[in-house]
Amino acid sequence: MKEINGGICAAKGFKAAGAHCGIRKNPGKKDLSLIVSEVPCTAAAVYTTNLVKGAPIIVDKEHLKNGVAQAIICNSGIANTCNANGVEVANAMADLVEKYAGIKADDVVVASTGVIGEPLNLEPIEAGLPGLVKALSEDGSLDACHGIMTTDTVEKQVAVEFEIGGVPCRIGGIAKGSGMIHPNMATMLVFITSDVKISSAMLQKALSADIKNTFNMLSVDGDTSTNDTVAVLANGLAGNAEITEDGEDFAEFMKALNSVNVALSRKIAADGEGATKLLECKVSGAASEEIAKVSAKSVITSSLVKSAFFGEDANWGRVLCALGYSGADLDPDTIDLTFSSAAGSVLVCKNGAGVEFSEELAAKVLHEDEILIDVSVGDGPFTATAWGCDLTYEYVKINGEYRT
Amino acid sequence: MKEINGGICAAKGFKAAGAHCGIRKNPGKKDLSLIVSEVPCTAAAVYTTNLVKGAPIIVDKEHLKNGVAQAIICNSGIANTCNANGVEVANAMADLVEKYAGIKADDVVVASTGVIGEPLNLEPIEAGLPGLVKALSEDGSLDACHGIMTTDTVEKQVAVEFEIGGVPCRIGGIAKGSGMIHPNMATMLVFITSDVKISSAMLQKALSADIKNTFNMLSVDGDTSTNDTVAVLANGLAGNAEITEDGEDFAEFMKALNSVNVALSRKIAADGEGATKLLECKVSGAASEEIAKVSAKSVITSSLVKSAFFGEDANWGRVLCALGYSGADLDPDTIDLTFSSAAGSVLVCKNGAGVEFSEELAAKVLHEDEILIDVSVGDGPFTATAWGCDLTYEYVKINGEYRT
Secondary structure, eight states: OOOOOGGGGGGGGGGEEEESSSSOOOOOOOOOEEEEEEEEEEEEEEEOOOOOOHHHHHHHHHHHTSEEEEEEEEEEEOOOOOOOHHHHHHHHHHHHHHHHHHHGGGGEEEEEEEEETTTOHHHHHHHHHHHHHEEEEEETTTHHHHHSSSSOOOOOOEEEEEEETEEEEEEEEEEEEEEEOSSSSSSSSEEEEOOOOHHHHHHHHHHHHHHTTTTTGBBBOOOOOOOOOOEEEEEOOOOOOOOOOOSHHHHHHHHHHHHHHHHHHHHHTSSTTTTTTTEEEEEEESSSHHHHHHHHHHHHHHHHHHHHHTTTTTOHHHHHHHHHHHSSOOHHHOOOEEEEEETTTEEEEEEEEOOOOOOHHHHHHHTTSSEEEEEOOOOOEEEEEEEEEEEOOHHHHHHHHSSS | OOOSSSSOOOSEEEEEEEEOOOOSOOOTSSOEHHHEEEEEEEEEEEEOOOOOHHHHHHHHHTTTTTTTEEEEEEEEEEOOOOOOTHHHHHHHHHHHHHHOOOOOGEEEEEEEEETTTTOOSHHHHHHHHHHHHHHOOOOOOHHHHHHHHOOOOEEEEEEEEEEEETTEEEEEEEEEEESSSSOOOSEEEEEEEEEEBBBHHHHHHHHHHHHHHTGGOOSSSSSOOOSSSSEEOOTTTTTOOBBBBSSHHHHHHHHHHHHHHHHHHHHHHTSSSTTTEEEEEEEEESSSHHHHHHHHHHHHHHHHHHHHHHHTOOOHHHHHHHHTTTTOOOOOOGGGEEETTTTTTEEETOOOOOOOOOOHHHHHTSSSSSEEEEEEEEOOOOEEEEEEEEHHHHHHHHHHOOOO
């Protein structure tokens, strides 16, 4: 498996485009994206567990019942959530794709991201769609990526090439997400395409299994969004023998999907609103997978841990504190804790009690952009990794002024 | 019932003192407090549910097994948590109170608050105690309050006078807490004294019931501390007939205890680290008490909600979002939401969808120091109130630099 260029268009037969259509006031900010496949795809998706759901999710659940899709339309600026006419508008977006791109409305995945509770106007979308369809291109991944960004500061795209039964296959994806990120069974907006031939049942199985170790292990601010969606389209153009059951081929696909999702999770965490550092918490030695996951996620979610890393302060007691209240069944007296980065590694706590360490080395380790919080909780066989970021002045600034 | 002065010394027979003994470097910051009763008291306490517990909590659980206590000693600066010799040091603190104040070590409640994982040196405590005992006074509440403060910016004390069976009684308390505040079955440090005569069983019953509606409904940053403790001492000097069972007298006591705990909860929330605003979320119309509580607490805990209020931005969608992911069984379509303050009231959402409102009025309402987030979730009979604060640059600053 190797990383390749092309993002959401890296897989055979996919084109994308992104443009400014006028949902946002700033003409320099793209606010509408379209992704299409030459041919119908098997499709799978996972959604937010928030009871307050974006209207597009209600429409997507309907459209994906048959496991088939061919296009994704997504606007940024307005979330189309908590609007009385939300479902009507989301359906109309799919109808417009049928009208202008000739793809059946029922095969369109719809997504929206932005302010909750403001009405989404269809006019700019209808006005912008013909141009967007015309702009569809195999080089369009970056534009599509820009069209779905909100407070994101960098585009998040990735693609890999790998083999199934000797046949070269590709998976690529784009993601947006910077705040309101604390996925629970689903996540922010992530669109993934592949040219692998795979049944929709196996595609859903792969996605549902993988997000538990990737997007669901990610937290920027502890807030689970109303519009989280991960959608995967696989069009089969790679030419592999169709994957319809567990086995070596499915395992290869899972491995490639996981590498795409881990890469996007890390990109989202590193671009957390206001973030200056990517924090990765690895918990090992746990007695169960659940204990490892709950522990890692609790550390990465703690405002106090996050603030300490922003200050580059080796205040390890806060990590112990976050492990202690995580709800995981842990014995504090068997916890070891090490902070690592490109600058080195420093053991700060052994068997639940502080050890002497070089503050000078700790300062160097914590000055880096990517920090590993390495927690050993005992001698169990389970591990888990969670991703997050530091909490900074900028996060507060961005979110104090977001709407007005 | 009326509010009176005197704080932790308002009840008959209690004296207190606070002083700088040298645990902290800044000689202007008091770091050791002592509270004593003339006579032994019935006593009750609740503690953090964090598995990583401060050593003093282990000692207190032992000391309060017989339901009797006569003194409280508390230092700030170092939490005596995650130290190999923590329990030994906490026991030694109680022994020093016996040595210098003549109160049995077994009747001493010990508490510590500050940095986790740094060793607590006994020398300054032993050096400071004789002077602290000498300084004990009925006017000592404010000094004791200062001795337990860490990042708190204002002292938090309150006292009330009420009657039980025609006999005037008093309850008073002091609290510290500003960050790492998200109590779960217990809370930050709160010490309460009363001259009511009440059995230790009924005192524990009253405390355990009341904190569910007061300190457990409070969140500054979602982090449950390792050292949370609420301890109540009742010395019986008011002269009322001893409360040994449910009934009118117990109800009066509960009412007074609740008013003290609500007042302290509000003070802690308003003084949340970096906070500029007290946020109160009242959820009504819930189908169960649990639903009301979980909903109110989720709103008050959301970093996005907290940031929006700092920015005085009526971004009500974030409140809906926090309700939706709270885990409470809610129907989003029956949620109404109003923001209120001394400047007025503005309805922003009706039946789960936005309504038109005056941005000018909203700006005025949100400009105040105390904001009520008034949520109606349906036509059920249950309500709950939670307290929190806004998330500000200062929170990040304080917690990025806390240890170093």
